[in-house]
Amino acid sequence: MLEAYxxxxxxCTGCGFCKKSYYAYEFCQKESDYPKGKxxxxxxxxxxxxxxxxNVIRALQKCTLCKRCEKDCPSKVKIADIIKSARYELxxxxxxxxxxxKNYEEKRNIFGEENFKKEGNExxxxxxxxxxxxxxxxxxxxxxxxxxxDISIISQCCGYPIEKIGRKIEKIELDYEKIVVACPxxxxxxxxxNPVHISQFILSLDPKFxxxxxxxxxxxSSFLGRYLNIYDEPRKIIGSIGNLMEFNENKEMARQxxxxxEFRVAFEKEADEMAKYIVKEAKEKNATIVTSxxxxxxxxxxxxxxxxxxxxxxxxxx
Numbered sequence: 001m002l003e004a005y006x007x008x009x010x011x012c013t014g015c016g017f018c019k020k021s022y023y024a025y026e027f028c029q030k031e032s033d034y035p036k037g038k039x040x041x042x043x044x045x046x047x048x049x050x051x052x053x054x055n056v057i058r059a060l061q062k063c064t065l066c067k068r069c070e071k072d073c074p075s076k077v078k079i080a081d082i083i084k085s086a087r088y089e090l091x092x093x094x095x096x097x098x099x100x101x102k103n104y105e106e107k108r109n110i111f112g113e114e115n116f117k118k119e120g121n122e123x124x125x126x127x128x129x130x131x132x133x134x135x136x137x138x139x140x141x142x143x144x145x146x147x148x149x150d151i152s153i154i155s156q157c158c159g160y161p162i163e164k165i166g167r168k169i170e171k172i173e174l175d176y177e178k179i180v181v182a183c184p185x186x187x188x189x190x191x192x193x194n195p196v197h198i199s200q201f202i203l204s205l206d207p208k209f210x211x212x213x214x215x216x217x218x219x220x221s222s223f224l225g226r227y228l229n230i231y232d233e234p235r236k237i238i239g240s241i242g243n244l245m246e247f248n249e250n251k252e253m254a255r256q257x258x259x260x261x262e263f264r265v266a267f268e269k270e271a272d273e274m275a276k277y278i279v280k281e282a283k284e285k286n287a288t289i290v291t292s293x294x295x296x297x298x299x300x301x302x303x304x305x306x307x308x309x310x311x312x313x314x315x316x317x318x
Contacts, residue, residue, distance in 0.1 A: 001088045002046050008082060009043045011075050012036070018069040018079060021255070024277055027270045032059035035069040035079045042086040057092050062270065064263045065164055066222035066256035087166025096266040097165045104169070109133075109157045110261065116155040123177035124149070127195065129186045130157035131261065131294035135301075136309055140182075143313040147205065152176065158189035161262040182309055183294050184223035185260075197224070199233035199292060199308060208317040209240045216311070217245040217282050219300070220254035221293035234292045234308050241315045245287045247278070257291075259299030271299065279303045 018035035022028045031037035032055075041059055044050035065080040073079065093101070103112035109130045116133050118141075128140060133155035144151055159169035174193055181187045182198040196204075216238050224230050231251050238244045249255055257278050258264060258271030279300070282289045289305035291297050297307040 001085045002042060002082070005042075005078070005082045005085055006046065008078055009039065009046065012039045012043075012077050013075055014040075015074065017072045017074055018077075020072045021068050025270070025273050027273055033062065035063070035083075038063060038083050038086075039077070039079060042082050045086055045089055052090055052092060054092070057090055057094060060086050060090065061094055061097070061165070062263075062267055064222065064256045064258065064260045066260075067226045068222065068254070068256055070226075071253055084164065084166065087164075090166055093165070094266050097262060100262060100265065101162055101165070101167060104157055104159060104162055108159075109155075110161055115157075116153065118153040120149075120151040120153070122149065122151050124180065125152040125154055125174065125176040125178070126180045126182075126198075127158070127174075127186050127190060128153055128155040129181070129183040129294065130155065131298055132182060132309070135294055135298050136307060139307075139309050139313050143309060143316075146313065146316050146318060147207075151180075158183070158186040160185035160189040161260070163189070164260070165262050182292070182307075184221050184228060184292075185295065187228060188223060197228075197230055197233065197292075198312075199230070199237055202312055203233055203236060207312075209237075209312075210315045210317050212242045212315060214242040215245055215285070215287035216242045216290045217247060217285055217287035218250070219247065219257060219278060219289050219291040219296060219305070220251055221291060221296050222254065222256050223260075224292055225254060226252055234290075237308065237312060238290055241311060243287075245285055247281055257296050257299055259293070259295040259297075261295055261298070264295075264299060275299055275303070279305075 022034055063083050067080045070079050100110045104110050109115055162169050179193045179195040180201045181195045187195050258274030264271040292308040
């Protein structure tokens with residue numbers, strides 16, 4: 001798998017521009033903490049100049065694959081793709097990742113929890129995934145009740161976090177005319193079904209919202225934004241409800257909050273530092289963080305952040 005990126009690896013000039021966004025964090029202490037160092041490790045694995053050990057595994061896994069560094073790369077190297085491919089070459093796993101994979105294999109849920117399923121009368125399904133099932137299930141049920149839609153709701157884990165760790169998953173079989181998702185990971189995992197993001201689905205219904213007058217600052221999920229190019233729809237909904245504010249770095253330049261579950265469980269200290277960087281700016285602007293990824297919400301909720309699902313459900317004008 002890594003062999004396919006041989007030429008891409010050679011395109012890296014070692015300039016270090018990919019380090020730019022990392023200088024805000026204290027956890028970067030050595031070269032392998034930066035994208036450039038991970039590229040060098042990947043090349044070493046490919047050429048057999050270095051062997052796999054615990055340090056190599058930790059270095060390659062200590063990355064959210066958010067693609068933020070690629071925005072500063074003058075050579076346009078596909079850094080995230082290279083790191084992800086290098087993970088597939090690894091035989092070893094971090095203990096935290098072994099547990100996630102074990103849970104997924106046994107329960108089709110990375111938390112080892114029971115999945116939820118509700119069959120509706122319409123040929124539409126909301127694929128809830130595991131994190132929304134854990135954090136926002138009641139909000140989802142209430143939202144579709146308020147909308148008067150009797151659709152199916154499925155909480156099976158999509159498995160995308162397992163793919164990001166570097167392990168293959170079984171294909172998920174679905175039989176619906178339309179799949180709606182609120183998790184960017186699920187949207188990427190189910191791309192063959194052409195899923196619709198919840199923000200796009202809600203706007204297609206032309207809903208009316210209550211006005212709150214509150215300040216909301218939108219945190220772009222790296223996977224919803226840089227991977228799926230969905231930026232405007234969540235902002236349109238937020239702006240219809242309150243005062244939409246922006247982070248200094250937003251849209252394709254947005255920071256990763258550290259909330260991707262496979263990263264957060266293995267690198268808690270680093271994930272917390274990334275979250276606090278975002279929270280600090282939101283506090284300075286006296287705004288409530290709104291995100292449209294359950295990974296981000298789960299990580300930022302202790303700082304008062306809310307998910308777009310909550311904002312929609314609470315402010316629908318019935």
